[in-house]
Amino acid sequence: MKSSVFNARLAVFPVAAAAVFCVPILTPATAAAQVSTPQLKGMVVSASRTPTRADDLVSDVTVIDRAEIEKSTGRTLPEILARVPGLQFNSNGGLGKTSSVNIRGAEARHTVLLIDGVRFGSATSGTPSWDNIPVDMIERIEVLKGPASALYGSEAVGGVVQIFLRKGSAGFKPYAAVTLGSDRFRQLATGFSGGNDQVSYALGFQKTREAGFSATNPKAGANYNPDIDGFDQSALNASLAYQISPDWKLDGGLTYSDSTNQTDDGLNRDTRYAMRSMVARAGVEGRILPGWKSQLRISQSADASQAIVAAPALLPSLFKTTQDQLTWQNDIDTPLGVLLAGTEHLTQKVSSTTAYKVTQRDVQSLFVGLNGSHGSHSWQANLRRDDNSQFGGSNTGFAGYGYSVTPAWRLNASYGTSFVAPSFNQLYFPNFGNAALLPERGRNLDVGLSWSDAGHTVKLVRYDNKIRGFITNTTVAANVPQARIDGATLSYDASFGALRLHASVDSLNPRNELTGKRLPRRSISQVRLGADYAAGAWTFGGNVFQTGDSFNDTANLQKLAGYVTADVYADYAINAEWRLQGKVNNLADKTYESVLGYNQPGRTFYVTLRFQPK
16 A cells, blocks of 8 residues: 555655646746757757757767667667667566666766756765656657766766657647557657747656566575566656747646556565655746847655565655756857856755655755857866755866867767765665765876778777766775776767678776775676668668676676677658567567666567657
8 A cells, every 4th residue: 555655655646747737937037958858860969968969069968869760679778878989788587667777887877867958866875767657658768978067066977868858849749659569569649739930748657567677586586486576557748838039938847657667576476666756847938138048947856665565674665756957057158169057956855754864955066167168179167066965065077178189080088077975875774874985086198099981980989987986885985095987988970872880899897995896787898789771661670789797796796798789670650650560679678687687678679659740
């Protein structure tokens, strides 16, 4: 039975939803384009908080658009991100189970997840509920690899993932998709968007169910249970924008996801967890003067989980984080580029049946930056000050420079600092937390070289990230002197008419410099190969993914074997509005683990019928 605390907390969600569309009317007339989905092809927002041409970036960024999401063989956000060069993904047993995403070998808690510019995640675990984000509602994903605390504050040691959800545009555009697959997978996604010169809107709904398979095997020890572990999710996304004048716009949005996840606790019972995720935002943006854009945004996110049925040892079970954020950002055109200046206030609140000594912290932030280009040169500089009610002030910075040696060759270099405030679990969880922990602080150097000509692009990035006061999660959380993560990514993309090729190789050396041991659940090598071919109404494609071995534990005693998987897909355009898609994942039915004792799907089949008028 769900606790009254859980239900009471969720009662604020309808209020937040109403606030999304009411607050802007009461908000002062100040605004900026920080979180707007890039409308121009080749523009990126996350690397500088302002729309920037991809060719002028000094950071390493990967962009995944809606077409690529639909072609992807991944069913969840982590599965899609796992195919991005420089990223690794671990799963505790299949669809809907606990997942983690590591950028360039950093900890899972070293990644900031933004949903339409709103910070989302758990302040207790330090990571977001990745699998509770509905993929069919995502329009675009930007992955910023490298330190970004000078832009986004705490946690951005490894990088940032920003999700832009579907929004409205001119006309009326309905869509629908039905998917059936292995393990009794069923999914319905439907919605519509539209607008005119003054109003734009979008509304979407997604329902997902899977009977699943056993999340664990005997290597999970006491957690092993051979029962079937399924997943059930309902999700809603809504957005509305109103053009007050040619220069000013109000906008807001609400995303809500409710899921039930079956897991294993080693007992013969139906162990289930309820997961709730919510992001609500409202803002006003516009132009104060020619060349001066401004945005004021208020937002709230919630990440909650509670055991419905679980072993007594797992109780108490309610963990909920609410993050309230107010952001004012200004983008001012200058002869040297776009001057960024803004302030943020963040309040993180924890509600739990676990007795945390402290349940709230506040962070007041100021940030400035400059981002510009001229001829063959590009530059970016950022400074940020975060005053945390628990840990005091932290100053971070970033400086990057890019130079086009020739029209085909480009050189980038950057240096950035970062920090991470310990999570509430690391500080206060019974028999594990350590209230004496200090924030982790990182220093990263990046150098990149790329060549692009006649449909071919080759890119090499070398990075070295040193993290002082690295927190190890062993018997009791503790700071160690330093962890060091250095590595390189080599990627190649090419087009030969109707044939497209993609390849990347990652080499990684993540280690605790006190012990010399490799950081757990990181492979030192990954190889990705992909191709797709268009022939009339048909498109065929496939991917091969190879990952080297890793260790499940900090002592490097539990080795996880490397593995190779292959996925294939086909897409048939029935007409201008209807498409039929088929996918086979793990074609060779490979048995493998990314977390010791937790199973991954074998060979699976999926068929999707998709409707979307042009």
